[in-house]
Amino acid sequence: MRIANLSGRLVLVTDTGAVDVEEASNGTFGPDPSAVYRDWPEFLAWAGSAALPAGKPFDQAALGAPVPEPAQVFAIGLNYRGHAIESGLDFPVEPPVFTKFRSSLAGPCGDLALPGDTVDWEAELVVVIGREARHVSAExxxxxxxxxxxxxDYSERTRxxxxPAPQFSLGKSFxxxxxxxxxxxxLDELDDPADLEIGCSVNGEQVQKARxxxxxxSVPVLIERLSAVLPLLPGDLIFTGTPSGVGSGRNPQRFLSAGDEIVTWAEGIGELRQRCVPGTPHTTASA
Incomplete structure (x- = not known):
């Protein structure tokens, strides 16, 4: 099953196009793309047995963030060894966790306004929680x-x-x-959800590629460690970390400029595409 947000409405994407869930379910499920995760078991049961109508063609530009209003957004740092090495840091013994504030969420295609001249790219696999998780084992x-x-996980490195105290969440939440x-x-749509190719290109040049x-x-270990501290709620997002190849890890360093196009993909899921445009410059106060 492939779930999307089409012009603010929950749809299923099939071989023939987009199927509006509210219409197909005769109102059993509403149009809100985020609300469906609160009824995830019921939704799965319906989708598995429903005789869906033919999908309608749609404009990819009309797709929004498939989960636009998660209660919590978790992001994990240094979760690939190559990225830790290029960052000049030791491998972590516990997942380094920060957040990306919800207002930074966007759909898969569109402009990326650059608030400064040190904006970096970080391709990531993102997990969507379907059932509340408290003290869940990795198994x-x-x-x-x-x-x-x-x-x-776009990042304004200066911010x-x-x-003296880094501001990861602010610098990653423009x-x-x-x-x-x-x-x-x-998960049933993927041959092995635990091992997917992921990558990123800038202006057609591949800059990141990993599995x-x-x-x-791993995803199960992240859920185990996070849920040991606080409940993971239906619709929550976990950005699982980025592989090596970010701009700040290069010599010389390379950052995004107006006119750049970034394409990010994951095997079996699809791709994101952003075009960089000038944004409102940000300032940082001196201590």
Whole structure:
């Protein structure tokens, strides 16, 4: 099953196009793309047995973030060994966790306004929680996942690393800095949800490519560690970390400029596409 947000409405994407869920379910499920995760078991049961109508063709540009209003957004740092090495940091013994604020979420295609001249790219697999998880073991963790999508953890490095205390969440939460999509794909659609190719290109040049099987902390382990501290709620998002190849890890460093096009993909899910445009410059106060 491939779930999307088409012009603000919950749809299923099939071989023939988009099927409006509210219409197809005769109102059993509403149009809100985020609300469906609160009724995930019921929705799965309906979708598995429903005789869906033919889908309608749609414009990819009309797709929004497939989960536009999660209660919580978790992001994991240094979760690929290559990225830790290029960052000059030790491998973590616990998942480093920060957030991307919800207002940074965006759909899979569109403009990315650059608030400064040190904006970096970070391709990521994103987990969507389908069932509340509290003190869940890694062995049981996949049962709490609704599906997977693709994300970008765009980062304004100057704001992120301003001394004396880095501001990861602020530096990664400018408007449009968390595009996700184009769809949420349920696990049964993927040959191996634990090992997907993921990558990113800038102006057609491949800058990142890895497999999610190389994560230091796998999806089940992330759910285990996070749910040991606080409940993971239906519709929550987990950005699982980025592989090596970010601009700040290059010599010389490379950052995004107006006119650049970034394409991010994950095997079996789809791709994101952003075009960089000038934004409102940000300032940082001196201590």
């Amino acid at each position: 049981d963790a996949w049962q709490h996942v609704a599906g997977l999508t693709v994300g970008q 992120q690393l301003v001394p 408007p449009g800095f968390a595009p996700i999509g184009p769809v949420v794909v349920t 999610t099987g190389d994560l230091i902390f």
